[in-house]
Amino acid sequence: MEYVGRVPCPPLDRFVDDIYCLTGVPRHRRMNIPPMPSAHLFLNLGGPVRLRDSDPAVPPAVLADGWFLGVWTRRFLVEYPARVRLVGVHFKPWGMSPFLDMPASELRDRWVPVDAVWRRSVDRIRNQVGDIASATETLRVLEAELLSRLAEAPSRGLDLVLHAGGRLEMSDGTIPIGALTARAGVSGNHLAAQFKAHVGVTPKRVARIYRFARLITSVDTLRPVDWSELAHAAGYFDRAHFSREFKDFTGHTPTEYLALRRRFPAEPGFPPDAGPMPAD
Template identity: 85%
Template sequence: MEYVGRVPAPPLDRFIDDIYCLTGEPSHRRMNVPPMPSAHLFVNLGGPARLWDSDPSVPPAVFTDGWFMGVWTRRFLVEYPTRVRLVGVHFKPWGISPFVDLPATELRDRWVPVDAVWQRSLDRIRNQVGDIASATETLRVLEDELRSRLAEAPSRGLDLVLHTGGLVETFHGAVPVGALADAAGVSGNHLATQFKSHVGVTPKRVARIYRFARLILSVDALRPVDWSELAHPAGYFDQAHLSREFKDFTGHTPTEYLALRRRFPGEQGFPPDRGPMPAE
């Protein structure tokens, strides 16, 4: 598949890591996706996509149009169609808040149809994109839609979350939440309340996800990996702590993950996101 992405122009870049087009035939149709520091918007321009939650009590879903996803705290599985054509958004964990009139907790660990959040927007986007629009034009259409949806004034507490969340991002989660609250001049409970309002989870949970993402990005599967040496720089107490979190987030031990990564190396041209793995 081909991935064409870019960071949107200000002020959208405060809330969005990138917008992108994904097209072509996937090397692996079923992917196991661990928690990553993003919320998502997908506008499907191709065949149906299927999603499964790692929680067996949640029924699977089929999407022919588009869906929003908030921050995920557990893994899920996605099955691409035989040929993919979609345009999407990687929001920062707190970035979806000013674009939707919906509590962030209602998007946490959930997929929600786009038309349930942005009424009558999908037809407009699809009509503008058509069947033959270039990736550049498709991204422009989506960026225009995002710009029109951005709230003019930040909602209460969002500036606090933007500031402290930016520090969590900068330090890859290896920062005490208490220190964040002290530096912002607020209580830990107040900070947690604002994060739940705008992210759907606590700052501690966001830090855990950023810490895991840094660990994944630090792994070079082409070389020998000493997990104990990676543990401390990534913010883990020791290798046992790393292994527990790894199993919790991916369903695999670090050794199993490394074996999968070596069998199924990432596709060239994709962004540096080595978390998702083919589901065997």
């Protein structure tokens, strides 16, 4: 499967990590996706994609057109069709906020059809990119769509979230939340309320996900792994807490995860594979 992506132009780069095309035959049909510091937009140009929550009480979904995924606080499973053709957006955790007229809290741990948010837009976008062979041109169309939908004036509290969220991103979630509130001159409750409105979760939760992402991306499966050293470098100072969170986020112990990664190495130059892992 081929991944072609790029960082969009300003001002989109304040809200989007990258836009991309995913095409071809997947090496693994079923992927286990841990929480990562991102929200997503998917426009599906191929066969249906199946999503399954790690919470067994949540019914699985079959998604054929387009859907938004908010920030996830637990893992979920995606099952690709035999051949994939998908256009996507990796938003920063707060990145969906200026594009959607709804609180981000309504998208926490949820997938929502694009047409439920952007009325009657999926068919139009699919028609624009459906016959385009070039990934570069497809990404140009997607970038233009995002620019046309970017709110001219930031909604209340978004600037605060951008500033605080940027510091969490730069520190990989290790900066104390008290330092964020002191720097911003606001109370912890106010910052938490703004994060829930624009991210869907509290800054403490965002910090946890950034910290976990730092740990996952620092694993070098070609060398012996000192989990205590990696955990400490990522900001985990309690080994028991680290072990519990790792199992919650991946469904595996660190040892099991490492064995899985060594059995199924990540594809070079394939950003989505930094966190997701085969489930088959």
